Amino acid sequence: EPEVTQTPSHQVTQMGQEVILRCVPISNHLYFYWYRQILGQKVEFLVSFYNNEISEKSEIFDDQFSVERPDGSNFTLKIRSTKLEDSAMYFCASSLGLGAGELFFGEGSRLTVL
């Protein structure tokens, strides 16, 4: 069964460092997403991506965040200068079509900022 894969599974970084989280979405999916979940809190939408550009983003997704699809398979989330409050689980997801709530998630990347 096709799946979304994410790397790394866990990353520990110092405050102020740049972090790149990587995702390989399901191959025939067209929409890609990043969500985050702070421990004990809800799953929060960060950004959606379609046709090589950002489709929607939330107020959380400020200038410190960026996404790109550099090579047609990987979908990355970059955090330029990490803060303590960026510590969370980051989930990548993909979907086949627009408007579908049928998202397929990766297992997540846990980011710990010290």
Add this chain to the structure above:
Amino acid sequence: RKEVEQDPGPFNVPEGATVAFNCTYSNSASQSFFWYRQDCRKEPKLLMSVYSSGNEDGRFTAQLNRASQYISLLIRDSKLSDSATYLCVVPRRSSASKIIFGSGTRLSIRP
């Protein structure tokens, strides 16, 4: 009113019981609805889609009440493995790729 609201629970029920919980939504134009399940420290996984009045899959039934703007999830003959957080998703029509999750209802099944 929040876009999507769920009772956080926890719902603590014995194995074999029937349990139901609701998700209310504010956008009356919404056409599709989804229930996801999230195990502790794991990713959300799609459980059921609801496009019309309801959907049934084994022990799970999702119902849509458009007049009162809520969807419900009913679990019959609950198993220990049903213990999880159940997340409601109601995609917007106006910004269809900004898919927001409800805060979830925690369900705990006891032996």
